[in-house]
Amino acid sequence: MRIALGLSYRGCAYLGWQSQPGGRTVQDQFEAALARFMGTPVRVACAGRTDAGVHALQQVVHFDSPVSRAPFSWVRGTNNFLPPDIAVNWAQPVVDAFHAQKSAVSRRYRYVLVQAKVRPALLHGLVGWTHLPLDASAMRAAAAILLGTHDFSAFRASSCQSRSPVKTLHAIDIGRQGDTWTFDFHASAFLHHMVRNIMGCLIAVGSGAQDSVWLHNVLQSCNRSLAAPTFMPHGLYFLGPQYPASFDLPDPACDLPQLFA
Structure with missing residues (x-):
């Protein structure tokens, strides 16, 4: 039986999603909890890997289970073995043709940035930060250059x-x-790093260090060395993948816009 699960996590304590030998990744923690609940080792496939310090509101994974459980049991049983900063939100049987990554038709991210003279200590790890004043119109004009299909x-x-x-x-x-x-x-x-690299460029434009013509030239150059440095990971949230309606999966549980509207 193929099972799809939707989970959320706070990425501060982890070295990203993908499994590593040290075990300090979300995948390692999640697979260990799932194995304890199932009573057998298991490997999962995810919709999108996230970097160290990046959070997720709707990461979707799938795996093939040798045991049968009710959907609510997958949720409660797995959560019982997970640390408090990782949680399964829903579970659902899916057809064998479903693949968490390959079946997704699009993905969404949100970056939350605080503009303030002093770094926000209480939100450390949950938001990005800049002390520079930003021009919304300039950033929107620059962002429009990136829309569409490009290299x-x-x-x-x-x-x-x-x-x-x-x-x-x-x-x-x-x-x-x-x-x-x-x-x-x-x-x-x-x-990999696409959103954070675009964020660095948008902030360069918004702060007046560069203009939209510069961003157009960066895009056309296909040269990473001409773009701005990779921006910090802390304010980045994976809002989730979108799938064809035929799979009948739950809509992304995006609580983040309520927290950072």
Whole structure:
């Protein structure tokens, strides 16, 4: 039986999603908890790997189970063995053709940024920070340049394992409430560090250090060395993948916009 699970986690304490020998990753913690509940080792496939310090509101995974459990049992049973900063939100049987990564048609991220003279100590690890004043109009004009299907090599980490740098960026929505900025990204898929590298460039434009023509040239160059440095991971949230309606999976449980509207 193939099972899909939706989970959320706070990434501060972990070295990202993907399993590593030291065991300090979300995947390691999650698979250990799932194995204790099932009584047998298990490996899962995820919708999208997240970096160290990055959070998720709706990570989706799937695995093939040799045992049968009711959906609520998968949720409660696995959560019983998970640390408090990782939680399963829902579980559902799926057809064998479903794959958490390959079946996704798009993915969404949100970056939460605080603009303040002093770094926000109480929100450390949960938000990004800049002391520089930002121009919303300039950043929106720059973001519009990136929309569409492009070669995003200029925003790709050297360690990226994606087969192609060509992705379709559907939308970048920028909002502000008080000192808190939100940057919502929706794309067919993302390259390694793509959102954080774009964030570095948008902040360079918003602060007046660069203009939108510079960002256009960076995109066209496909040269990572011409773009801004990779921005900090702390304010990045994986809002989740989107799948064809035929799989009938729950909509992403995006509580984040309520917390950082």
